[in-house]
Amino acid sequence: METVIAFILIFGSLVFFHELGHFIFAKRAGIMVREFAIGMGPKIFGMTKGETIYTLRLLPIGGYVRMAGEDTDTVELQPGYRVALVTNEDNLVEKIVLNQKAQYQNVVFLEVERADLERELWIEGYDEEDKLVRFDVSRTAMIVENGTEQIIAPYDRQFNSKSVGARAMAIFAGPLFNFILAFFIFMVIGLIQGVPVDEPIIGSVSEDKPASVAGLQDGDIVTKINGVAISTWEELSQQIQTNPEKAITLDVAREDGTTATLEVTPTAVEQTDGTKYGQIGIMRSMDSNPLKAVVYGAEETYNMTVLIGKMLGKLVTGQFSIDDLSGPVGIYKATETVVTFGLYNVLYWAAMLSVNLGIMNLLPLPALDGGRLLFFAFEAVRGKPMDRQKEGMVHFVGIVLLMILMVVVTWNDIQRFFF
Structure with a gap:
């Protein structure tokens, strides 16, 4: 169960932040975002807020932000379409109802002759008296089809109407947010656990391990290995790992100002490829700055x-x-x-x-x-x-x-x- 929870949290976080990058910069560019989806395939859950539907989908293989104008999400009203227009008090079309009887007030039934739902926003056709009429369409008008509503997308709200730079940033922001997320996770690790110190300072010594048996203590600074001076933790680690079951001599400076020379024999740990490396049971010192x-x-x-x-x-x-x-x-x-x-x-x-x-x-x-x-x-x-x-x-x-x-x-x- 722990693995399942960890996998869902990790996967969900990575996909969420990736899509969040696309979403934020699309919005900044004035692009209409129709859907913000985590997962692919059949929809499990959906919630509409503003002009965007937020969905959770079945297959954990990614996610997407669907922007207006990226695909064939626009509705073209061909001549001969029978529609119902729901207008407001200013005679501006608020809903265009397709393929069903409209149960609204202020409804006009129309046989479409021509329409522009992207640039000038109007619809023209013949009413029930066979009279040619024209209506202006609201920028936030809804297309209603089989009970499902979708807001129209004026051209200036569509992805392809934006500059190359704005479109590129909306796309680049997804990967960018993954790097930002990684940065924050590493920073949190550093804040909670501490940042590894470069100097060969022993942070802690495990009980009943070669280091403890040899007399190494927390806070000891290793200055020499086999008589050769060292200055980094990497040098200390390399000498220990490359000398499994071989005695090595450590010169250490202690927190009380004294020094000591200790002999320790690293335990051999076998890897999957059959090779061995040395281990003595010490942890690196951490800085909480x-x-x-x-x-x-x-x-x-x-x-x-x-x-x-x-x-x-x-x-x-x-x-x-x-x-x-x-x-x-x-x-x-x-x-x-x-x-x-x-x-x-x-x-x-x-x-x-x-x-x-x-x-x-x-x-x-x-x-x-x-x-x-x-x-x-x-x-x-x-x-x-x-x-x-x-x-x-x-x-x-x-x-x-x-x-x-x-x-x-x-x-x-x-x-x-x-x-």
Whole structure:
């Protein structure tokens, strides 16, 4: 149950912040957001607030922010349509009712002749007396079809009406918010747990471990190993790990001003590949300075970005194969393991996944945010947008290929963990 809760919270947070980035910058640009969805597939829950419906969907494989004008969400009233117009006291159309009898006051039945629901906002047609009439349409008018209402989207509220920069920012903001989320998670870890100190200062000594048996104490500063001076925790850690079951000599300076020379033999810990590393049972010293926690958040986000970037590079060069990738099943199983190591490890895992999601979405591949940004770059260079149908087809092919990749990766995960 802990794994399920952790997985839902982590996944939900990553997707929520990603989509929140799209949502906030779309709103800032004046773009109408029709839906803010967590998950994909059938709707489990929906709540409408303002002009946006907020939904929770069945499949935990992502989410989306549906902006007006991005797809075929506009209604075209073709000549001959029979509609009912609900008007207000100023004779301005507030509702356009399709395919049903209208149960409203101030209703005019009309056979549509022409309509413009994007730019000039009017509708023209023949009334019940076969007289040609014209009505102005409110910017917040609703299209009502089979009991479902959807607000119209004037052209200046549509995605494609905005500048290249505004559209690019609305798309880039999703991955950006994943990096911001990772930064805040790392910063919280630094605030609560403390920031690892670079100096070779022992924060704590575990009981009945080689370090405790040898006489090491909390607060000891290791100055030399086997007579060689050291100045960083990494140097201390490397010497311990590379000398399993071999005695090493540590010169330490103590908090009371005294010094000591101690001999300790690291315990050998075997890894999955059969190799061994040394361990003596000490923890690194932590600094609880809030300013350092902020710097730590930024540094860890950067370091994680570089690490994942290098791994992607190995995938491109063939050093990794598709069999090494993990999908939702693999992430769930990894979460199951991480949960057993405590809250801080879960937080670190969530931050790493957030950086990973941000990077993956920035890859210049069709259907991903990076692919869309690439089209915006072409538009900026050419001075005019790419053909919408061709761009849509490229993204559609990209979505199909991503779905195939997800199926393959998920199948590999299932075989790896359950067979």
